[in-house]
Amino acid sequence: MNEQDAAVRLLWGPPARPTRGPKPALSLESIARAGVEIADAEGLAAVSMQRVAGLLAYTKMSLYRYVQGKAELIALMVEHTVGEPPPPSAAPWRDQLTDWAHRMAALFAAHPWVLDALSGGPRLTGPRELAWLERVVAALDGHGLSGAERMDAAVLLVGHVRTIAAQQRQSREGSPEAEMLRALGGLVASHAERYPALAAAMAEPGEGRDNAFDFGVERILDGLAALIDRRKPLDRRKPLDNRKPLDNRAD
């Protein structure tokens, strides 16, 4: 069994418990919890083997008896945090996906470090994380989309949720970052000749509230609806405009 398989087994398989030797004092559960506690409080960068071990009142090297390395520790933390997705639903696909997106966004808002853990190179994927994806694909079953299209649609939606969650985190975090955002607006304004469209868009009296999330979700779902509609038998089609209004203009 190579390392990869071992890591997969840790996340997926039944923990193989040896019989000989001292009982382990720690557990994957407690280690993951300690890591999450630090990450929730101070972000993913503050999570080090040292810190996690310290929180458990052990030495860092003892952690290596439980996880193969930091990547695996973080995978455990993610898996511990995402939890189980909402149960399968029989609601219309559009409502299912809207609800899913909001739940996912709430998760990222509560644990922003998960965004950092998920982004970046090749990662270890746990069963719960995959279960969330399963819900999206399941919601799209039976509407004429191919398997690849259902997967692509899921990736599209997941990507948007992550994008906005990352953006909103930046806006929410302490003052220096918010200052930087304001400085960016100032830069655009002071280089309006180079960024006329941006300057105009940012100068328009906005609605105040942050609507990027819902805007994107609705555009994606509209796009999927159009595709699904085109796939329907001709006699069952109805024009897209007849659906319930989604116009979110403020005026």
Add this chain to the structure above:
Amino acid sequence: MNEQDAAVRLLWGPPARPTRGPKPALSLESIARAGVEIADAEGLAAVSMQRVAGLLAYTKMSLYRYVQGKAELIALMVEHTVGEPPPPSAAPWRDQLTDWAHRMAALFAAHPWVLDALSGGPRLTGPRELAWLERVVAALDGHGLSGAERMDAAVLLVGHVRTIAAQQRQSREGSPEAEMLRALGGLVASHAERYPALAAAMAEPGEGRDNAFDFGVERILDGLAALIDRRKPLDRRKPLDNRKPLDNRAD
């Protein structure tokens, strides 16, 4: 002038050159190029002050005479790499955005490390990076969308391009990661009872080619088209179905 302002000035402003003292041997240009060379070859993680300085045959501490820290170095590298966006165009908005998305994707494919540099916490933003965003917002001018909606649409599209670029990089990079992807497929298949929708979608005979990028772009643009269409005066509307066919089913 605080640090933040100094960093902004480095990316945006005219470099303030002092008169006294020795002429600087290095330049922001050469430093950025060295960093990019390393990142292109070995990824962003391989970029350290040591490595960059070594490539220039100087010591790492000398770099701190030019940049305030690593974050600023990376911002310079990004700004150096993204280059100027394509010039403004009078083409239809949909064509403009499709073209834009492909150019952006090509950039990420050529310099995958930019994805790592852009993701993560609050970053320094340069004028060229902002110019790319400008193009998207400009393409959406004059179609009845509010300023906030144009910005939201731009974020939506940028997010998708990044998402797929990150995903494609994982699939392209060396064999161990590709192996992990295959292992993931195997996991889904072997846990088919828990992931019936995923298993079904992945088991379907796929078209082979990776279509997630175009699929997402078309769905987003369809969604935007629907919104734009609803914003038009009633007599100028035409049903979404009458546009050129976008059906990308393989059969």
Add this chain to the structure above:
DNA sequence: TGGAAACTGTGTCTACGGTACACAGAAGCA
């Protein structure tokens, strides 16, 4: 019942990473 084997937790070590600070030398201005 007494090894022997297997396992846990620990202390020590290496090789990096970013960056603070003091200092020597070079270049321009007075």
Add this chain to the structure above:
DNA sequence: TGCTTCTGTGTACCGTAGACACAGTTTCCA
């Protein structure tokens, strides 16, 4: 010429991940 200012460098500190050997503990088997 001498003062000021700037450059590049050497040394240092603290943090990181991880390798490795070792001592102590527990269970199995002869």
